[in-house]
Amino acid sequence: MDxxxxxxGEAGQGLQTVGDTLAKVFSRAGxxxxxxxxxxxxxxxxxxxxxxxxxDGPVSAPREKINILAAFDNESIARxxxxxxxxxxxxxxxxxxxxxxxxxxxxxIPFEALALEHGGSKIMxxxxxxxxxxxxxxxxxxxxxxxxxxxxxxxGEDVVTANVSAAMxxxxxxxxxxxxxxxxxxxxxxxxxLISGVEAIGLGAVASGCKFYSAYPMTxxxxxxxxxxxxxxxxxxxxxxxxxxxxxxxxALGASFGGVRAMTGTSGGGFxxxxxxxxLAAMTETPVVIALGQRPGPATGFPTRTEQAELLFxxxxxxxxxxxxxxxxxxxxxxxxxxxxxxxxxEKYQIPVFIVFDQHLADTQWTFDGFTLKEVRYTDYRLRGDxxxxxxxxxxxxxxxxxxxxxxxxxxxxxxxVTDSDEHDEEGHMVEDAxxxxxMVHKRLFRKLPLIAHEIAPPLLYGSAxxxxxxxxxxxxxxxxxxxxxxxxxxxxxxxxxxxxxxxxPSNENLRYLDVLRNAKLTICVENNATGQFARLMRAxxxxxxxxxxxxxxxxxxxxxxxxxxxxxxxxxx
Amino acid sequence: MPTSEDYKGQAPAWCPGCGNFSILKAFVEAxxxxxxxxxxxxxxxxxGQGAKLPHYLKCNTFNGLHGRTLPVATGMKxxxxxxxxxxxxxxxxxxxxxxxxxLHAMRRNIGLKLFVxxxxxxxxxxxxxxxxSMEGMKxxxxxxxxxxxxxxxxxxxxxxxxxxVARGFAGExxxxxxxxxxxxxxxxxxxxxxxxxxxxxNKINTYEWYRQxxxxxxxxxxxxxxxxAFKRALQWGERIPLGILYRNNRPVYEERIPxxxxxxxxxxxxxxxxxxxTFKEFY
Numbered sequence: 001m002d003x004x005x006x007x008x009g010e011a012g013q014g015l016q017t018v019g020d021t022l023a024k025v026f027s028r029a030g031x032x033x034x035x036x037x038x039x040x041x042x043x044x045x046x047x048x049x050x051x052x053x054x055x056d057g058p059v060s061a062p063r064e065k066i067n068i069l070a071a072f073d074n075e076s077i078a079r080x081x082x083x084x085x086x087x088x089x090x091x092x093x094x095x096x097x098x099x100x101x102x103x104x105x106x107x108x109i110p111f112e113a114l115a116l117e118h119g120g121s122k123i124m125x126x127x128x129x130x131x132x133x134x135x136x137x138x139x140x141x142x143x144x145x146x147x148x149x150x151x152x153x154x155x156g157e158d159v160v161t162a163n164v165s166a167a168m169x170x171x172x173x174x175x176x177x178x179x180x181x182x183x184x185x186x187x188x189x190x191x192x193x194l195i196s197g198v199e200a201i202g203l204g205a206v207a208s209g210c211k212f213y214s215a216y217p218m219t220x221x222x223x224x225x226x227x228x229x230x231x232x233x234x235x236x237x238x239x240x241x242x243x244x245x246x247x248x249x250x251x252a253l254g255a256s257f258g259g260v261r262a263m264t265g266t267s268g269g270g271f272x273x274x275x276x277x278x279x280l281a282a283m284t285e286t287p288v289v290i291a292l293g294q295r296p297g298p299a300t301g302f303p304t305r306t307e308q309a310e311l312l313f314x315x316x317x318x319x320x321x322x323x324x325x326x327x328x329x330x331x332x333x334x335x336x337x338x339x340x341x342x343x344x345x346x347e348k349y350q351i352p353v354f355i356v357f358d359q360h361l362a363d364t365q366w367t368f369d370g371f372t373l374k375e376v377r378y379t380d381y382r383l384r385g386d387x388x389x390x391x392x393x394x395x396x397x398x399x400x401x402x403x404x405x406x407x408x409x410x411x412x413x414x415x416x417x418v419t420d421s422d423e424h425d426e427e428g429h430m431v432e433d434a435x436x437x438x439x440m441v442h443k444r445l446f447r448k449l450p451l452i453a454h455e456i457a458p459p460l461l462y463g464s465a466x467x468x469x470x471x472x473x474x475x476x477x478x479x480x481x482x483x484x485x486x487x488x489x490x491x492x493x494x495x496x497x498x499x500x501x502x503x504x505x506p507s508n509e510n511l512r513y514l515d516v517l518r519n520a521k522l523t524i525c526v527e528n529n530a531t532g533q534f535a536r537l538m539r540a541x542x543x544x545x546x547x548x549x550x551x552x553x554x555x556x557x558x559x560x561x562x563x564x565x566x567x568x569x570x571x572x573x574x
Numbered sequence: 575m576p577t578s579e580d581y582k583g584q585a586p587a588w589c590p591g592c593g594n595f596s597i598l599k600a601f602v603e604a605x606x607x608x609x610x611x612x613x614x615x616x617x618x619x620x621x622g623q624g625a626k627l628p629h630y631l632k633c634n635t636f637n638g639l640h641g642r643t644l645p646v647a648t649g650m651k652x653x654x655x656x657x658x659x660x661x662x663x664x665x666x667x668x669x670x671x672x673x674x675x676x677l678h679a680m681r682r683n684i685g686l687k688l689f690v691x692x693x694x695x696x697x698x699x700x701x702x703x704x705x706x707s708m709e710g711m712k713x714x715x716x717x718x719x720x721x722x723x724x725x726x727x728x729x730x731x732x733x734x735x736x737x738x739v740a741r742g743f744a745g746e747x748x749x750x751x752x753x754x755x756x757x758x759x760x761x762x763x764x765x766x767x768x769x770x771x772x773x774x775x776n777k778i779n780t781y782e783w784y785r786q787x788x789x790x791x792x793x794x795x796x797x798x799x800x801x802x803a804f805k806r807a808l809q810w811g812e813r814i815p816l817g818i819l820y821r822n823n824r825p826v827y828e829e830r831i832p833x834x835x836x837x838x839x840x841x842x843x844x845x846x847x848x849x850x851x852t853f854k855e856f857y
Contacts, residue, residue, distance in 0.1 A: 209844035243678040247645035254649025259840040410634035420637040
């Protein structure tokens with residue numbers, strides 16, 4: 001069982017609500033869910049879709065072929081009718097589309113009329129459609145009805161009852177009328193956790209003790225702001241909407257200097273403005289976590305679409321030479337734990353740490369059995385209160401064996417905490433002499449670097465242990481690469497090498513990935529960008545050149561069918 | 575009680591006769607008289623001659639980037655609003671590079687004290703026009719003289735309803751000390767613009783030039799009258815008012831944030847196992 005449902009329509013028609021509801025219903029029923037969205041940079045009109053894939057086994061990538069299309073505009077039919085699988089069904093409302101389709105795979109459901117009749121308002125047409133999809137799939141409506149109750153409880157019992165009636169009307173209509181519906185669902189299981197990429201980053205920050213988040217809204221990172229703002233009161237966090245991205249990173253540095261864990265987030269254009277602040281974090285050795293949500297550039301590019309073209313920007317950003325760490329999660333689960341690790345590394349070594357993600361990961365929802373706080377790292381590396389008071393002397397930038405100086409909290413004792421964006425002495429006061437400069441570079445950069453590099457986990461090898469074919473990726477291509485390996489491994493010795501901790505570049509010690517690559521007959525680096533940025537980094541860091549590359553730069557993520565087609569073309573040439 | 579000896583820092587690297595010396599002196603005396611000890615406040619500064627001030631005394635210090643004084647200070651104040659956070663900047667730093675931050679800091683009315691060393695010229699980069707340079711002033715980079723209208727920080731602040739707006743003069747350190755003390759005692763955002771002769775690069779706005787023009791705002795002046803404040807703020811040229819031009823009691827930003835109503839953020843402990851995170855919302 002592996003079904004995909006596509007909801008197509010204009011912005012403002014409520015696709016997101018229907019999509020979120022369906023995804024939640026499936027995850028509560030214990031199915032594995034993967035949902036993704038495609039939307040335009042507009043609030044009303046245009047054309048968007050929301051696609052939900054669910055199965056009794058793990059799913060992690062978008063499919064090109066769909067089983068059910070719910071068309072809320074005519075464009076959905078024009079665009080996606082061809083994606084329908086055999087025995088697939090289109091549902092639509094001929095009254096609102098002002099058009100009828102006589103083909104057998106089309107089912108005309110009067111969403112609006114049923115909403116008016118059973119719910120009392122046309123607004124509930126989406127609830128009718130959601131109920132209808134339950135009916136088509138042969139799913140009991142109880143989970144949906146429970147969810148509607150939770151969602152609308154705040155609006156009163158009348159609204160709950162109206163929505164329940166509307167959902168049941170849609171459900172019953174589909175059960176009665178969709179004679180061609182032949183979906184066979186696996187028995188439901190234990191409810192699963194459903195979470196998106198941006199929620200996972202936000203949750204990771206909250207669970208890491210982030211107390212301050214400052215940002216300027218920019219797709220696709222705004223979801224982190226929204227999530228954290230929603231949790232301010234519950235967990236004692238301040239989310240400050242800054243006047244610009246320059247202010248955002250400087251505020252985060254001010255808060256971090258003040259003694260709390262701080263983070264900022266943005267997308268490429270906003271990050272371009274932040275870059276000077278990255279350098280400031282480095283010079284003042286002020287811990288900060290930066291979430292960088294990639295979208296297609298240059299300039300404003302495709303504001304709401306996806307690309308992996310800011311890896312080298314993150315790795316090389318800012319003037320001067322200093323250590324940093326760059327993580328690129330491939331799933332919401334990795335996003336949660338890597339955000340946690342980002343905070344730990346940032347605080348431990350007093351450096352900027354990046355979480356590089358993209359619109360695709362930001363907006364996709366995945367199911368998991370559940371996250372646990374047991375694996376969350378939390379050590380307070382700062383010197384506070386009595387710990388600071390009992391010191392005889394304190395120097396913010398003290399020369400130490402490992403390069404890490406004591407990070408004191410200003411005001412917690414009589415010891416003064418001083419730092420400077422100018423080159424400075426151990427106390428933090430500006431200097432001009434060559435000797436101090438050299439010692440500081442050693443402290444800040446050379447001593448810390450090997451320790452940071454030691455924290456970096458090796459890439460993930462999935463599939464054959466001795467592969468002939470290795471497909472390599474980083475960040476959000478994780479899911480589609482993994483499923484490609486699963487689809488091809490019956491016939492080929494194939495494996496995926498996925499990098500989620502990218503900089504400092506993982507050493508070859510724990511997992512001898514360079515041997516895996518060198519022993520393979522075909523190595524392919526798959527990236528959602530035009531120039532193969534990871535391939536270039538691999539060559540620069542390890543001197544290894546991939547046999548070939550697959551690059552996609554149309555602003556859309558890879559679908560499974562699409563990548564399999566490209567991979568087979570390369571494999572066929574072997 | 576602290577004495578001025580407790581504040582002695584590095585020897586200043588300013589030009590002899592620089593207005594910054596008397597600002598530093600007035601500042602230290604104000605702190606001594608207020609009984610504030612070095613560890614009880616933080617100076618956030620940017621880049622410029624005035625921004626070097628925290629190195630020349632003793633205090634918690636974040637000497638950041640040119641123009642970015644206020645956002646760093648804002649972040650720090652939100653992390654620990656019981657800390658006195660003072661921002662020190664120059665006219666190029668605060669009115670030029672960091673202009674946007676100034677507008678929004680005044681809008682927020684966050685409890686920062688901003689002291690601007692306003693010498694109407696760029697000192698550190700050796701003599702280019704600043705936003706407050708007077709129209710017509712010739713410099714190496716403005717060979718035909720400054721064409722742009724001089725920025726009026728006092729009028730800008732009154733227009734934005736900044737909750738404390740004052741002007742001091744480096745040539746009158748006693749008066750300036752009083753203003754610094756008043757600003758330190760004010761709860762919301764305070765802007766003190768300090769006229770500061772640059773003896774090396776600004777040959778127009780000299781000690782003498784200022785002395786002929788400045789006057790003390792009379793005792794019966796009501797600084798809560800915004801319209802009157804705006805009139806005074808517009809005075810420049812023949813007569814330049816010194817003193818508190820405007821003040822109000824607008825709500826203070828940090829006092830409106832529910833999360834830090836009882837305890838500063840920095841003193842709210844965190845323990846992941848006791849954080850109350852249940853993941854329930856995702857099921």
